[in-house]
Amino acid sequence: MKRTLEQIAAAVGARLQGEGDMSVAGVASIASASPDDVVFVEEEKYLSRAMQSNAGAVIAGEFAASAAGKPLLICRHPKLAFARTANLLRQHTITGNETRIHPSAIVHPSARLAADVLVEERTVVAENVEVGPGTRIAPGCVIGRGVKIGRDCDIYPHVTVYPSTVLGDRIIVHAGAVLGSDGFGYVRDTKTGRYEKFPQVGALVIEDDVEIGANTTIDRGALDETRIGRGSKIDNLVHIGHNCRLGENVIIAAQTGLSGSIVIENDVVLGGQVGIGEHARIEEGVMLGGQGGVLPNKVLRGKGVAFWGTPAQPVRRYLKQLAALARLSAKEKK
Numbered sequence: 001m002k003r004t005l006e007q008i009a010a011a012v013g014a015r016l017q018g019e020g021d022m023s024v025a026g027v028a029s030i031a032s033a034s035p036d037d038v039v040f041v042e043e044e045k046y047l048s049r050a051m052q053s054n055a056g057a058v059i060a061g062e063f064a065a066s067a068a069g070k071p072l073l074i075c076r077h078p079k080l081a082f083a084r085t086a087n088l089l090r091q092h093t094i095t096g097n098e099t100r101i102h103p104s105a106i107v108h109p110s111a112r113l114a115a116d117v118l119v120e121e122r123t124v125v126a127e128n129v130e131v132g133p134g135t136r137i138a139p140g141c142v143i144g145r146g147v148k149i150g151r152d153c154d155i156y157p158h159v160t161v162y163p164s165t166v167l168g169d170r171i172i173v174h175a176g177a178v179l180g181s182d183g184f185g186y187v188r189d190t191k192t193g194r195y196e197k198f199p200q201v202g203a204l205v206i207e208d209d210v211e212i213g214a215n216t217t218i219d220r221g222a223l224d225e226t227r228i229g230r231g232s233k234i235d236n237l238v239h240i241g242h243n244c245r246l247g248e249n250v251i252i253a254a255q256t257g258l259s260g261s262i263v264i265e266n267d268v269v270l271g272g273q274v275g276i277g278e279h280a281r282i283e284e285g286v287m288l289g290g291q292g293g294v295l296p297n298k299v300l301r302g303k304g305v306a307f308w309g310t311p312a313q314p315v316r317r318y319l320k321q322l323a324a325l326a327r328l329s330a331k332e333k334k
Contacts, residue, residue: 064110227246
């Protein structure tokens with residue numbers, strides 16, 4: 001969707017230098033930009049290259065204030081302004097301000113769809129579903145009974161949302177994700193040796209501005225709820241077990257697995273292939289490196305502290321241990 005530079009400057013909090021009525025349609029790298037694109041530079045040494053590119057406009061810091069030749073959007077954090085510009089330009093609109101349902105979609109008569117909702121091919125929307133304005137549900141999705149989806153959400157193809165799931169506003173769910181499925185909970189009958197399913201009747205609540213990667217699965221609570229806090233970003237191929245509670249602005253990289261009843265506090269960062277045992281707690285601001293492991297019932301604490309290894313420990317201690325092992329191994333070879 002095209003926007004004028006004046007509109008973009010107002011939306012991202014930048015100071016405009018140049019033609020405010022000029023329109024752009026996308027974002028690009030400096031090398032691949034066209035006159036319809038915006039580019040950004042964070043360092044002055046790249047400014048001349050951006051100004052000589054085919055881009056229609058440049059987002060830059062105060063160092064670009066005296067540059068000439070292209071419209072400029074001057075701001076303190078060019079990369080952040082660039083990301084916000086991209087989001088602004090990708091916003092979809094539905095002509096006529098009306099809900100559109102593809103003829104092949106199945107929408108139960110009791111479902112309540114607000115204005116500007118788009119339901120695409122072969123999607124199924126069950127009874128008593130609520131969908132907020134401006135939300136897009138792509139082809140092949142299944143939205144279960146009683147699900148609530150907020151405004152301006154993007155639900156990509158073949159997403160399955162189980163009953164008793166609540167999605168807030170501006171949520172992005174990528175293709176193949178499964179939200180609200182049963183947790184992995186069983187009780188063993190010691191007489192027969194068989195496992196019987198423990199009730200999985202809780203809910204899944206996903207707060208505003210969360211993004212969920214492709215083929216990620218998040219289980220509903222067993223008896224209460226699983227909750228994903230506002231602004232959290234979850235990569236592809238992540239599994240989050242039942243009763244987990246994630247705080248706000250949590251980052252989880254691909255192939256991470258969380259067992260049941262884990263608490264992840266605000267601003268935690270989990271690297272790729274992290275594994276966390278049940279009932280563990282990761283306190284605010286902790287960073288856990290790739291392939292790190294946390295044993296069940298353990299607590300990691302220390303805002304801004306980086307942990308690594310299995311069992312996870314502060315990275316400096318872990319590296320010292322690796323160095324010590326390397327020295328021992330070298331001695332043995334001698």
